[in-house]
Amino acid sequence: MLKFIGMRLLHTVPILFGVSLLVFALVHMVPGNPLDILLPADAPKEVIERLKAEYGFDQPLYVQYLSWLGRVLAGDLGTSVFTGQKVAGDLFSALNNTLAIALPAAVLGFTLGIALGVVTGLHQGGWIDRVFSVLSIFGVSVPHFWLAIVLVAIFSVGLGMLPAAGMAGDGGWPTSLEDVSYLVLPVISLSLIPIGIISRLVRSTVLEVTGQEFAGALKAKGLRRRRILLHILKNAAPPALALMGLQFGYLLGGSILVETVYNWPGAGQLMNLAIFRRDIPVLQATVLILSLLFVLINLLVDVLQALIDPRMRR
Amino acid sequence: MSTPVASTAISPRPDRGGPMQPLLNVEGLRKHFRLKRGLLGGGGAVVRAVDDISFSVSKGHTLGIVGESGCGKSTTARLLMHLIEPDAGTVVFDGDPVGGPRGVSLRELRRQMQMVFQDSYASLNPRAQIADIIAFPARIHGLGARDARDRAAGLLEQVGLRPGQFARRYPHELSGGQRQRVNIARALVLSPRLLILDEAVSALDKSVEAQVLNLLADLKQQLSLSYIFISHDLNVVRHVSDRVLVMYLGQVVESGDTRSIFRTPRHPYTRALLSAVPTTDPERRTAVAPLTGDPPNPINPPDGCRFHTRCAFAEAVCRKLMPRMASADSGAGDHLVACHMANAGSGHSQAGSAGGMSA
Amino acid sequence: MEMAETNTQATRREPDVELVKTYWRSVGERLLRDRVTVGVALILAVMVSASLLAPWLAPHDPMAGSVANRLKPVGTTGHLLGTDETGRDMLSRILYGGRLSLLCGLTPVILATLIGGFIGVIAGVAGGVVNALLMRLMDVLYAFPSVLLAVAICGVLGAGITNTILSLTIVFVPPIVRITESLTTQVRNLDFVEAARAAGASHLELIRFQVIANILGPLFVYATSLVSISIILASGLSFLGLGVVPPAAEWGLMLNALRQAIWVDPVLAALPGVAILVTSMCFNLLSDGLRTAMDTRLKA
Numbered sequence: 001m002l003k004f005i006g007m008r009l010l011h012t013v014p015i016l017f018g019v020s021l022l023v024f025a026l027v028h029m030v031p032g033n034p035l036d037i038l039l040p041a042d043a044p045k046e047v048i049e050r051l052k053a054e055y056g057f058d059q060p061l062y063v064q065y066l067s068w069l070g071r072v073l074a075g076d077l078g079t080s081v082f083t084g085q086k087v088a089g090d091l092f093s094a095l096n097n098t099l100a101i102a103l104p105a106a107v108l109g110f111t112l113g114i115a116l117g118v119v120t121g122l123h124q125g126g127w128i129d130r131v132f133s134v135l136s137i138f139g140v141s142v143p144h145f146w147l148a149i150v151l152v153a154i155f156s157v158g159l160g161m162l163p164a165a166g167m168a169g170d171g172g173w174p175t176s177l178e179d180v181s182y183l184v185l186p187v188i189s190l191s192l193i194p195i196g197i198i199s200r201l202v203r204s205t206v207l208e209v210t211g212q213e214f215a216g217a218l219k220a221k222g223l224r225r226r227r228i229l230l231h232i233l234k235n236a237a238p239p240a241l242a243l244m245g246l247q248f249g250y251l252l253g254g255s256i257l258v259e260t261v262y263n264w265p266g267a268g269q270l271m272n273l274a275i276f277r278r279d280i281p282v283l284q285a286t287v288l289i290l291s292l293l294f295v296l297i298n299l300l301v302d303v304l305q306a307l308i309d310p311r312m313r314r
Numbered sequence: 315m316s317t318p319v320a321s322t323a324i325s326p327r328p329d330r331g332g333p334m335q336p337l338l339n340v341e342g343l344r345k346h347f348r349l350k351r352g353l354l355g356g357g358g359a360v361v362r363a364v365d366d367i368s369f370s371v372s373k374g375h376t377l378g379i380v381g382e383s384g385c386g387k388s389t390t391a392r393l394l395m396h397l398i399e400p401d402a403g404t405v406v407f408d409g410d411p412v413g414g415p416r417g418v419s420l421r422e423l424r425r426q427m428q429m430v431f432q433d434s435y436a437s438l439n440p441r442a443q444i445a446d447i448i449a450f451p452a453r454i455h456g457l458g459a460r461d462a463r464d465r466a467a468g469l470l471e472q473v474g475l476r477p478g479q480f481a482r483r484y485p486h487e488l489s490g491g492q493r494q495r496v497n498i499a500r501a502l503v504l505s506p507r508l509l510i511l512d513e514a515v516s517a518l519d520k521s522v523e524a525q526v527l528n529l530l531a532d533l534k535q536q537l538s539l540s541y542i543f544i545s546h547d548l549n550v551v552r553h554v555s556d557r558v559l560v561m562y563l564g565q566v567v568e569s570g571d572t573r574s575i576f577r578t579p580r581h582p583y584t585r586a587l588l589s590a591v592p593t594t595d596p597e598r599r600t601a602v603a604p605l606t607g608d609p610p611n612p613i614n615p616p617d618g619c620r621f622h623t624r625c626a627f628a629e630a631v632c633r634k635l636m637p638r639m640a641s642a643d644s645g646a647g648d649h650l651v652a653c654h655m656a657n658a659g660s661g662h663s664q665a666g667s668a669g670g671m672s673a
Numbered sequence: 674m675e676m677a678e679t680n681t682q683a684t685r686r687e688p689d690v691e692l693v694k695t696y697w698r699s700v701g702e703r704l705l706r707d708r709v710t711v712g713v714a715l716i717l718a719v720m721v722s723a724s725l726l727a728p729w730l731a732p733h734d735p736m737a738g739s740v741a742n743r744l745k746p747v748g749t750t751g752h753l754l755g756t757d758e759t760g761r762d763m764l765s766r767i768l769y770g771g772r773l774s775l776l777c778g779l780t781p782v783i784l785a786t787l788i789g790g791f792i793g794v795i796a797g798v799a800g801g802v803v804n805a806l807l808m809r810l811m812d813v814l815y816a817f818p819s820v821l822l823a824v825a826i827c828g829v830l831g832a833g834i835t836n837t838i839l840s841l842t843i844v845f846v847p848p849i850v851r852i853t854e855s856l857t858t859q860v861r862n863l864d865f866v867e868a869a870r871a872a873g874a875s876h877l878e879l880i881r882f883q884v885i886a887n888i889l890g891p892l893f894v895y896a897t898s899l900v901s902i903s904i905i906l907a908s909g910l911s912f913l914g915l916g917v918v919p920p921a922a923e924w925g926l927m928l929n930a931l932r933q934a935i936w937v938d939p940v941l942a943a944l945p946g947v948a949i950l951v952t953s954m955c956f957n958l959l960s961d962g963l964r965t966a967m968d969t970r971l972k973a
Contacts, residue, residue, distance in 0.1 A: 018813030026829050137961075141954035143905045145912055146928060146946030153939030164935075253818025257909050261932075271821075272913060275828035287825045291817045395871045424873040437864035441886040450882060451872030497868075504872070 004306055012299055019295065020072070023288045024065050027280050072288070078281035082274075087285040090270060095289065098259070098266030100173050101186045102251040108187060109194025110244045116195065117202025117240075118232065124207060132199065139196020145257035148189040152261070155185060164262075186262045190255060194247040198240050205236040238305050245301030249294035324452050324465075326505040326537075327426055329373070331409040336370040337508055337540050338394075338427075343367050343403035345393055349613070359613045363389040364400075365564040368639075371508065376534070376541040378555030378572065380548060380587070384612060386564040387544045388432075391512045394542070395429050396420055408507075425455065428501035432513035434493035438485035444470070445481035448500045455504060462503075469499040472536075474529060491522035495529065502533070510542045515550065527554060548587060552576055560584045563612050563620045566639065570649030580642045580651040583621050619654065629654075631661045700890075703966040710962025713955045720952060724771030733762035735769040735922045746938055755941045757927065758934055763941070767948050770922040774949065777834060777916065777923070778904030781841035786896045789846040793853025794884060797861055798876055808854060814847040823906055827915040837907055837916040844906070845899055852895050856888040890967045898960035901953040908949050924949050 052058045056067060071078070077087040116136070120129040156164035163182050174180045209232050256268025263269075267286055274282035347361040364386045371377045379387050393400045396412075404411060407426065411417035418426075428451075431437035438447055448469055449462035457465065467477035473495040485493060494514060501509055511530070515523045527550065533539060545551050551558060551572075558575045560568040560583065568581040579585045616623050622632040631654050642649040642656050654660035704710055723730060732753070742760035745752050754763035796807040814822070826840035860866060866883050874882070908925025910916035917923040919930070927945035935942040 014809060015812050015816050018810070019816045022813060022817075026825060137954060137957060138950075141901055141905075141950060141957045143908060143925075143946060143949045143953065145909055146943065146949060149928065149932065149935060149946065150943050153935055153943055157935055157939050250818045250820065253821030256820060256824055257912060260913060271824065271828070275824070275915065280829075283825065283828060287817070287821060290821055294818050294821075295816045392867075397867055397870055421873050424871060429868070429871045431864050431868055433864050437868045439865045439869075439883055439886070442882075450869065450874075454872065454874050454878050454882075500868070500872070 001306065005303055008299060008302055012295060015295060016292070019291050020069055020288070021065070023284055023291070024068055026287065027284055028061070077285040077289070080279050080282050082277045082279040082282070087282050090282070091267070091285055091289060094265060094267045094270040094286075096173075097264065098252060098255055098268065101183060101190060101258075101264065101266065102248065102255055104183065104187045105190035105251055106194065106244065106248045108191040109198060109247060110240070112191070113195045113198025113244075114202050114233070114236065114240055116199035117236065118206055118229070120199065121203040121206025121210070121232075133203075136196040136199045136203075139192050140200065141196075142192060144189050144193055144254075145261050147192060148185065148258050148261040151185045151189060186258055186264055189258045189261075190251055194244065194251070197247060198243055201243055202236045202240050205239060206232055209235045238308050241308070242301055242305055245297050245304075249297050252293055253290050324425070324455055324457055324504050327507065329408070333373050335373070335409055336406075337373045337408055338371040338542075339406040340370065340394070341368045341404045341406075343390065343393055343405070344401045345389055345398065346401055361613050362564045362615055363612065364393060365615075366403075367561070367564075367566045369559050369566065369569060371540055371542060372556070374534075374538060374540055375556040376543050376554050378551035378558045379542065379544045379561060380546065380551050380558060381561035383546065384563075385561045386612075387546075387561055388512055389564075390561075391429060391510045391542070391544055394510060395424065395427065421455075425504050426506050427508045427510065428504060428506040429510040429512060430494070430497045430501050430514040432516060434490055434497055434517065435485060437497055438493060440485055443482050443484060444488070444496055445477070447485070447496065448503055451500060452503045465503060466499070469502055470496075472502075472533070473499045475499075489522075490518055491526060494518060494526055498526075498529070498533070502537070505537075506539070508540045508542065510544070512544045513546070514543075516545060516547065523550070530554070560587070563615050565620060566652070567621065568642075568649075568651045568653075569639070570642070570651075574649045578642075578649075580649070580656050581621075581653045582625050582627055582655075586624075619652075627655060627662075627664060629662055635660075700966050704962060707962050707966065709958060710966070713958040713962065716951070717955045717959065720771060720955075721775060723768055724775060727765075727768040727772060731762070731765035731768045733765040735761060735765040736920060737761065744934055744937055744941065747940055747944070754944060755938070757941075758930055763944060766922040766927060767924070767945060770924045770927060770945065771948065771952075773834065773917050773921060773923040774904060774908055774925070774952070777837050777841070777907035777911075778900060778952070780838045781845055781907070782896055782899050782903050784838070784842045785845035785849050785899070786892065788842070789849025790853050790892060792846070793850040794857050794880055794888075796850065796854045797857025798880055798884065800858075800861075804854070807850070811847040811850050814843070815851075819844045819902075820906065820909070823910060824913065824915060827910055832915050832918050834917055837910050840910070841903055841906055845903065848899070849892075849896070853888065853892055856891055857884055860884050860887045894960060894963045894967060897956060897963060901956040901960070904949060904953050904956070 049058075056064055059067070068078075075088070077091065079085065080087055080090070083090075116132055120132045120136075123129050152164045155162045162184055164185075174183055252267070254268075255264075255266055256272055258264070259266045259268040260272060267290060271283060271286045273279070274286065343364055344366050345364040347363055349359045349361065367386075367390065369377065379390065381387050389398070392398045393403075394405065405423075406412070407418055407423055412423050413420065442450075445463055445466045448466035449457075449459075452462040452465055453459065463481075467481060470477040470480055475492060475495055480488070480492070480496075485496070488496065497514070514530075515526050518526060530541070531554070534541060541554070543551060543554050555572045558570065558572050559566055560575070560581065562583050568575065568579065568584045575584065576588065579588055616633075617636075618634050619625070619628070619632040619637050622628040625632065635654070637652045637654045637657065637660070639650045639652045640657055642651040654662040655664045658665050727735075732751075738757070738759035738761040740760060742752070742756050744758060745756040745760075747753075747755045747763075749755055752762050752764070754767065757763055757766065792807055796804045817825075823840045823844050826843060827836050830836040830839070861879075861884065866879060869879055869883050907916060908923065908928070911923050911925035912929045914929065917926050919926060924945040928942075928949075931942040931945070
């Protein structure tokens, strides 16, 4: 097991290296010089040169990359060209806000997805199965930013039950019921896709397991329903877990659309803001940290899976 | 030639060295597979799939290769076809070395040497029609579409399948025997001179097997082919082969004239194999114990004689020294065996006497 | 009569059907019997032709608005689906919007299938170092959540149709490469490919005659399942202001423009999203139907 984890960690290193390279390259995909966007077209030449030297843009690319990487590894994510402040502070509070909706959405998606998958799988062909199969197709097909708008239309505009956008207080994790009320709609919007995807996967796993002979044998042995259910869950959990890990990563990175609708000050919105302000260091740092998280989550899921299912240890 | 050959691109190649020159001569063929050892590589174990084997095939003859599964029979076939690259060894086809600046090209070798695979279904493209499958080798060797189809139809006829009925079918619509006939037809489309049959009839029912064997015998006559017949079925090998090669763990342990091998097997392994073949003749029963256990792992073959872990006659010398192929002096002069008991000076207590223990 | 190997020799089941029927024809017949898939295909056909024929079908100029006609509700005479925040006819804009939305949704998948399919087949056939190199490269792209990657690329390159298509193509190439590579590797190890090699076929001939025919079906099914995601992502980019630029009609963009109208007329505000939802759902169902009909498992 330790060997497996070690191998898996070793495998992650070149990927992280590639990610850093790509994120760095992102800046240089910008047409022209990254500074051109910031400076007025008639800026004096000396000012341009001074800023270039200050930001290191006059160095060869690999030097720029190495010094950037060195700073990142030392914990310095750069300075916003818009606010002139360190990126890290803004980024981590935004990330915290994103986690506040992404984590509940992931938990909801995982549990509801498994529950729905098991129920529909056990009642294959019945009306429950049909209804939820249609719903799960809806879940995997719905544009979640549109769903967010629809939810606002129903619960805020129509029923006036929940706030339409924003967050109470200064953000972060909810401390009062009012805080929670701001979370409800974003969390539901985010969780629908994982629910749809996971329930579909679990349903097919359940069908596979119940179709196998040993499930019949368990039944024949007079095993109680609950025990059989437990057995099914044990089989369905590892693939669902792997999928959830992936989905959680997507929630972190993909929350940008939902955050925009709800005006939620998370990492997605920070990124959006950075794009429109042409604030490249902020964009760069956000993409780097989010993809880093994504890689780490996948690593964690792999290890968890290997813990549950020894066959995965290859 | 009953099949009209439409183009010189695939017309039969003339004999070159005369009937006495072997069609195929293999010297020191070797293939070791290195097992992967994760990310860092290196230090991995080595499977000695084929370890230094030599043999030759005479023109118009059938060479049988026998042995248990995992002994390297199929790897040998694939090495000969250059489907996998050998680590070492030379292959000489009708006097010409294969590869190298002056030898025959791989493409030319594959024109003259073809192979029929064991799994009749897996070896046919499931998305292609029978006629196209047979025509494919001819097409890639430059025959026009129409000519290739005509030739495929002729070959279907020749392997006993009516073209009108089978040409446009898909592999899954054929029976196992029919599919193997298609495989044979495909192998013949380039007018090869040597056919490698890798367990070609092993997966078939006994009655179908007999039909296909008869077909192979007829084709050999009509097209003056030579065969390398790989099988684990000793009765079939005895029936079709002129010479036999016995393989054990990637090495040849005994080779010789079929009659000589079956009458006077000299290697304990061969004897054990033969004793496992049921016979109705009480005179020919043997007291040699049949083989027990599985062959040792080819990843770490034992030192000395590779058979010593299962050999009833194993002695100290067998564990230390690997026996070399040497003349087995009895009967035909080209009966070779790799056993210390057959070598008078080997130091084995039964050296020289083993010949007396006829099976 | 045989030795130790006997019991490992599986006797192959003889086929019980003796019908001469091509693979694709039987797939087609199975598809036609699947009512959901047929229905979904019809809806998609209608949607595609409606947006292609938008200039003839649209009752109004999709760009012409009037201040007096702002935010008319659904069902208004003369404006069947109402008007948007600048008084432009919604029905006409949704019809025209379909052109850009479908273009931005379909093109990346088609491009990615061509590019990714090419890379995947190369990696699969070549194997060894080439394979390892290409696949590790894909792993790096895989390390980005798809929305993040699309947004980042579009954000850096700037808004516009070309950049939307480019960024989504980059997003979809890695998964296509992965699936093609694994399919190709599967096919490559089958005996019939080895038989073709034994016949002297070059890499190119192997790919053309043996590999392609056997991976096309599963690859096609996979690509159709990506279309749904692609349409959502493309409209999402426009929604963020990173895709199609105003005043062009595009569903995601319309959704964004009508965001404030949600307090006035929620139905109207949600309308463009219905078009996205229906399209994406249809492609998902179509993909499911194709998968069932083709039984994408390789027969071997």
